[in-house]
Amino acid sequence: MSEIILEAKNLAVRYGRQTALNSVSAAFAAGEAAVIAGSNGAGKSTLLRCMAGAIVPDRGQVVLGPGLDKAKIGFISDRLSLYENWTLGEAWRFHREVFRIPAGERPRIEGVALDERRKIRQLSVGERTLFHLSLILAQRPAVLLIDEVIHGLDPFLREKFLETVIEAMDDLKTAVIMVNHTLSDTSEIPERVLIMDEGRILLDEPRDALMAKVKKVAGEATLPSSLPVLFETASEFRRDRYIYPFQEEWRGKYELKFADIGLDEIVKAFIGGCYVQKRAL
């Protein structure tokens, strides 16, 4: 088992009166790839910011693994925070100096060429995202903390982004912790899934185990009351019920068709279930 390189211990963060994180704990191993999904306002970005050091938690602490310092953490915030009035060249030189990156060329992303003299605020969202990625990869980070930035990219840049991250995973054996609420083509990258809601971690499981535990039953068939239904959608023409935690032996036991579903749908079921609970209260 790999060593823990980043651990969040009982983090509590409040924005004014609102609780963003409520005693959140999670430990990440070297080289691990994890995704943090959840409803809007669940605290995913706050958790990432705490781990990156942009937020000092009200309680609890973020512990870095042995020999690891902040310079080895690469962080892209969902606001793509950078000094907007600087040119790319200036921003790169600054980043290099602060992170003590040995002199050299800024790592290029294949297929994406950016003029060093342009200002950051003149870049499109996609160009800015990829520029930010190139900056943090130059750090040769041990951990990549990437907030919800992929959804803003066009399909071409999106692919470039993912390919670059995968390359870094293979090259640097970097741990990748991404925040995404829609995984789609990225669903195979994480080995571990964390689902958050209202400042808490609802779920923290290996991906394969999670997929085995959530199944969908479509149609109007009656369900035995003992089956744990996580979430249910019902309309005139469609009814889906999501079963969690699912046990394999139920396949033979009941006359029901338990369909396998992808990670996106699993996340949707969890989030939906949370909303239903809140409405019921």
Added chain:
Amino acid sequence: MLILNIDPVSPVPAYQQVIQAVKIEILSGRLKGGDRLPPIRELAKILKLNPNTVAKAYYALEEGGFVESRPGSGNWVKTRAPDLDSLRLSMLEGETKAYLEKAFSLGASLQDVRHSLERITRHE
């Protein structure tokens, strides 16, 4: 060229799907002994997989004797493959089971299946 797509929904883990796909390529002859498999990084990039996943698949293929790993130069298909025929048969059996399940779910009988097989093979 390795042609494969990973089904994200399938309960079969991605690495096993990779293993399966490679075996099919070998069985079909599209991958011959002495051919080089794509580097882990490249396959991972193309398929949007975690490199560990691809590494796991390649390792399993090596354990199974289909592939050998040469340090520094990647993974190569073994010229003396293990028993391909029994592999072919077992895979075929799996496909047949799935096909029959599908056929019966349409309400067809075993008779209908045989007739359909004969009709189609005659046209080929």
Added chain:
Amino acid sequence: MFRKELSDVLKQTGWFLAAVAVLPIPLILFKWVPGPYLAVFIPVLQPGLFFWSLFLGASLFGRERGQRAMEYALSLPHSRMGLLIRLACPRLLVLTALFLIAGAVSGIAKTGTVLFPYPALALFFCLPIFLVSLSLSVLVENFIVLCLTSLLGWYATGVVIFRLLWDFGVHPFDLRLPSLFVLLRPDVAAYRADFTLPLILLLLILPVVPFLAALFRSIVRFDVRRSARFNRRYALTFAASLALCALAAFGGRAVADSLARKNLYLTQDLKLVEWNYTSKSVRIRGEGSSVKIRVDSPVLPFCWDDGSSLFVQDYDGNLNRIDLSTGKTEALYHSDRKQTTFWRQWTYGPTIAFFENGSRPEEVQLVTLDKGTKKTARYVFTHAAFPTGTPTLVGTDVRDGKRFWICLITRRAVCSSLRLWEDGRAEEILVKGRLETVNRPYLINGLLFFSGREPTFVLQDNGKSFELKKEFPAEVAFDARGDYSFQRRLDPPAVSFIYGKRGVRLARLSLATLEIEDVGEWWKSNDDWGYVQRMGNQSYFFGGSRSRKNINVFDLNDGRMRLVRSLPDIDIQRRDTRFDIYESGIVVTRGRHVNVYAFPDLREVKFD
């Protein structure tokens, strides 16, 4: 990060300097202000430097906030404190350099229109506002609000600390703001008698300490969000530090007072009066007795007596009489307007006379107060010379049944002399047709003696005006005034001779004939010092040697110098050594030792 910040700050400062350099040009071109350029530039630069200091402090995180880079900046591999230092130090360096350059340039250019000396501007104003706005910048995001809060916060803490340092022990419930002058020119006010260097340092440092303490303690929790924990930490540290600083101010004042030199006065019957600013009591020591008398307000550092009563003035504008035998206090007069001219009184017979401000600058009121009946009379005089200086009385007499006073208005090196009649006339005393003279007059034996830096001359009243009677050559220097306590008395006993200097010789002048006779040696070498002091109709010569550190007192009577006593171990060049001459004796202060010697033989008087 430090380098980038430094280059940014330098660029901004360059723009600031360019703006300041350009601004006077339209003002001069459109003739809104008179030139030359430097005379307008300096008054623009100095306030500009103040506001630039405010700006530099307030814009600590300006770049991060303005360019949406706060999250990026906070996730860099610097601790919060490290980040603070890297952003703050360049600003401090640039400010310091700016002041050094401005000070050097102004020294070289000798512009003369400097509002503040640069060290005072930097230390009393610009550095504090920089530190205050620096500290508040982590708390307040909106720039305008931040600037306003910084100005208010600095002023408020400054007022609180100043009040505690200045006179809280004296007027604890007085919530009036300190005089604006003191706050605007603390460097000048700091030279007032009861402000010493340690107190000035406290006034400089203490108002800023709470802000810095709050900043350093809370920066570790600085965040992209408005964190309640951060705000609380800042506020609590600020409040605690402010309380500690208030205590330090209060304590500092108390310590300074207890260490401060006491005010001393020797009465005509050889009683020693002691008091200091905050003690709110006056101690009267006699030979074998000691009485402590409470007063309501702090007493001014000077007082006088008439043999039976001590007359003291306090900071609230009251003139009180303390009976020297019973210790009873009686209020004589109260002046409720801020009468700066009320500080000094003159006496003749039973009358105390003093000046109060008139209703216009050209107007003064001469007030006479009867010591016994406490009745007052007011005389209003108007003259163009009054606004130019402080009026002083140097003599009084009666002519043709009407009283007049000789009034002196001094302004730096020159003075104007007026004869004020009790019917309200202000008659100018002209010397060779001019009102302003360098020498100062004194009325003695009906003659008006003008002595000072220019050759002495004498005027005589011919019934209608004063006319020049005699001029003396430059080597003749006679000061007709007696000692300070006799300058108060406008009715001294008649005197036949006054003593002074002719060349290097001690000489005496006959007031009847105005002829000069030689008496003795004035001083032998540069090591010696000496002067004549007249106490009524007795004159003494005080002289000494700087190297031998002594004072010799000579009796001057019958035209001869007679040594009365030699007082050893007095080094008048030391700052803590002084000797004061009173009508009844001499008080010698060496550090905390006080010795009193009584006239006429200067025997030492012992007190408990």
